[in-house]
Amino acid sequence: xxxxxxxxxxxxxxxxxxxxxxxxxxxxxxxxxxxxxxxxxxxxxxxxxxxxxxxxxxxxxxxxxxxxxxxxxxxxxxxxxxxxxxxxxxxxxxxxxxxxxxxxxxxxxxxxxxxxxxxxxxxxxxxxxxxxxxxxxxxxxxxxxxxxxxxxxxxxxxxxxxxxxxxxxxxxxxxxxxxxxxxxxxxxxxxxxxxxxxxxxxxxxxxxxxxxxxxxxx
Numbered sequence: 001x002x003x004x005x006x007x008x009x010x011x012x013x014x015x016x017x018x019x020x021x022x023x024x025x026x027x028x029x030x031x032x033x034x035x036x037x038x039x040x041x042x043x044x045x046x047x048x049x050x051x052x053x054x055x056x057x058x059x060x061x062x063x064x065x066x067x068x069x070x071x072x073x074x075x076x077x078x079x080x081x082x083x084x085x086x087x088x089x090x091x092x093x094x095x096x097x098x099x100x101x102x103x104x105x106x107x108x109x110x111x112x113x114x115x116x117x118x119x120x121x122x123x124x125x126x127x128x129x130x131x132x133x134x135x136x137x138x139x140x141x142x143x144x145x146x147x148x149x150x151x152x153x154x155x156x157x158x159x160x161x162x163x164x165x166x167x168x169x170x171x172x173x174x175x176x177x178x179x180x181x182x183x184x185x186x187x188x189x190x191x192x193x194x195x196x197x198x199x200x201x202x203x204x205x206x207x208x209x210x211x212x213x214x215x216x217x218x
Contacts (some may be wrong), residue, residue, distance in 0.1 A: 005202070007152045007194070013050065014196065017042025019106045022069045023198055025155060026050055034129035037061045037077065038148060038155050039198060041069045044076035051081070059128040061113075063087040064157025065145040066094030068102040068110045070198060075111035082115075086126060088137075089118040090144025094172070138185055140178020141166035147185065154189065154205075158198040163211050166198075179217045186212055 005012045013026040018041040025038040026047075035056040040047050051058050058081045063071055066087060074085050087095060095113060102110035125132050126148075134149040138159035145166075148155045158166040160182050168175040191206040 005194070007150070010150055010153070012153065012196065014202070015042075015047070015050070017047070018069050018072060020069045021199060023196065023200075024073070025196060027150070028054075028056055029129070029131050032130060033057055034059055034131060036128045036133070039064055039070040039157060040073040040077055041071060042073055044073035044080070047073050048077055048080050057129065058083050061085040062126070062133065062148055063091065063095075064147065064155060064159070064198060065142040066091035066098065067142070067158065068098035068106070070157065071095065071098060071113055072102065072110045074113035078114040084115040084117045085113040086117045086119065088144030088146050089120045090139070091142060092118060094142060136185060138178070138181040140168060140174045140176075140181055142170070143172050152192065153194045153196060155196045156198065160185070160195065160208070161197045162200045162203050176218055183212060183217065
């Protein structure tokens, strides 16, 4: 099911896809019809058709982290649209191992993304067309987990879900590091900012601050 939202000049469509109902986000800058995809998992044909439905110009694919359920559609979309896939350098090995984890945990094959562009500094500005997206570090769920922020919205991947920290039971996870990063993130954002997580429903920074105040942190 596609769930659309409008935030000023940006139109966001959320699609829960794949075996683990991971959220894929199509972010469109309405005045220019320029767009990006964030964490495209699941059916690449359906996601690609969503991009082409309104004649959008896709400028890139952004990964919050390298788990296979958030990138399983990337290789096909790379080929269909010829656009790069951006992720943090620390996710390189996890992205390369996506086929192994997909077979082990979901019983099907996943291709490694093509046109991979890795950035090293976690806090920076990435360009897409005439637009910019701010990258914010939230290591802990995975070593190179990041958030992508636009005016009024932030995409947190699996670092922060609705009323939950992301899971930290993976070999390279660090629960204390994640909790510290998420706490700093929530405290740094305007309270009206809408959080779009890697799974589940959106919520606001205001709601997250209330939840955080009621939560025991290691």
